[in-house]
Amino acid sequence: MEITGIAQREAWLKKVIPPVECVAVGLWSVPVVFPRNPMRYTLAYVLVDGDDCLVIDPGFDSPQGRLDLQAGLGAAGVGVKNVTGILATHFHTDHLGMARWLRQMSGAEVILGRAEKRYISAFEDPADESAADRGRMRTWGVPEDRIHEAALDVAGLMHLKRLADADLRVGDGDLVPASANKLTVVETPGHTPGHICLRDESRGVFISGDHVLPRISPNVSLEMRGDTDPLRSCLESLERIEMDDDFEVLPAHEYRFNGLAQRARELKSLALGRSAEVLALIQAQQNPTVWSVAESLRWSRGFQSLGGLQLRLALSETAAHLQYLRTAGSKHDVEGLPQHQVVG
Numbered sequence: 160m161e162i163t164g165i166a167q168r169e170a171w172l173k174k175v176i177p178p179v180e181c182v183a184v185g186l187w188s189v190p191v192v193f194p195r196n197p198m199r200y201t202l203a204y205v206l207v208d209g210d211d212c213l214v215i216d217p218g219f220d221s222p223q224g225r226l227d228l229q230a231g232l233g234a235a236g237v238g239v240k241n242v243t244g245i246l247a248t249h250f251h252t253d254h255l256g257m258a259r260w261l262r263q264m265s266g267a268e269v270i271l272g273r274a275e276k277r278y279i280s281a282f283e284d285p286a287d288e289s290a291a292d293r294g295r296m297r298t299w300g301v302p303e304d305r306i307h308e309a310a311l312d313v314a315g316l317m318h319l320k321r322l323a324d325a326d327l328r329v330g331d332g333d334l335v336p337a338s339a340n341k342l343t344v345v346e347t348p349g350h351t352p353g354h355i356c357l358r359d360e361s362r363g364v365f366i367s368g369d370h371v372l373p374r375i376s377p378n379v380s381l382e383m384r385g386d387t388d389p390l391r392s393c394l395e396s397l398e399r400i401e402m403d404d405d406f407e408v409l410p411a412h413e414y415r416f417n418g419l420a421q422r423a424r425e426l427k428s429l430a431l432g433r434s435a436e437v438l439a440l441i442q443a444q445q446n447p448t449v450w451s452v453a454e455s456l457r458w459s460r461g462f463q464s465l466g467g468l469q470l471r472l473a474l475s476e477t478a479a480h481l482q483y484l485r486t487a488g489s490k491h492d493v494e495g496l497p498q499h500q501v502v503g
């Protein structure tokens with residue numbers, strides 16, 4: 160892997176926000192602050208071609224984030240009102256969050272992947288959803304006094320419910336509408352059910368969202384309304400992008416790099432290694448649960464230090480591995496996983 164975002168990497172190491180950069184003709188990389196999060200910022204991409212201005216992953220909505228995005232648009236020679244299209248690679252708040260405000264300001268349409276499903280839609284009741292999630296945590300063996308931490312709460316669900324809905328949906332092989340730029344959609348489910356990447360042949364870049372990042376492994380979680388086997392989807396999605404190895408990778412976090420195929424293979428082998436650890440644990444435990452397996456796995460800062468969202472992510476990632484092993488033919492059953500046809 161060769162890091163091409165030198166200034167971004169330096170900023171990452173110094174724990175500061177990187178500069179706005181013109182990455183290719185008519186394409187700017189714009190860091191938008193992600194407050195109170197170790198990722199620190201989302202890299203939004205602004206593509207300008209004539210009167211068209213497409214914003215990809217506008218970032219988390221905060222007062223400073225709005226200023227960051229406006230500064231990036233200014234560097235590209237446009238204002239918020241000139242935006243003609245808004246695309247999010249997936250629904251997470253650090254990508255789709257600012258889309259609602261940007262749509263209000265510009266009148267541009269919001270574009271999401273065809274298969275993207277959220278934790279909660281505008282039509283569902285957060286209280287019901289939270290109760291169902293608590294029930295699920297119980298079947299995962301989460302101790303009663305930790306359920307409130309691990310389950311989605313009503314306030315968090317209300318926040319997710321306010322995210323912009325898609326005006327337009329795009330699928331594999333589509334060219335992104337609302338843009339004169341020739342951007343091809345590549346469906347890459349895994350991190351979320353309808354995550355998409357974008358291939359820009361004319362500029363030689365591959366916009367990877369959170370599917371492939373240079374330094375960390377993107378989280379893959381088993382979620383109630385999500386994919387019933389997200390890790391399998393993620394591994395398949397990593398295989399399908401290997402052929403785009405000639406493109407410079409523009410991720411949504413950290414820094415730009417070359418070497419997509421190598422990085423995709425690394426991420427795949429890390430995930431498979433983790434699954435092997437999970438398998439060894441369920442073979443060794445009497446009545447394994449998602450909790451008992453997660454508790455025995457190695458975590459960078461130790462399982463005991465995990466709380467709140469980090470605890471939830473650890474549990475739902477463990478559940479994704481258990482489900483993957485199950486659909487790969489593992490005979491060990493663990494409670495609380497969705498029904499899925501066993502293959503192999």
Ligand SMILES: [Zn+2]
Nearest residue numbers: 251253369411
């Ligand atoms: Zn993200």
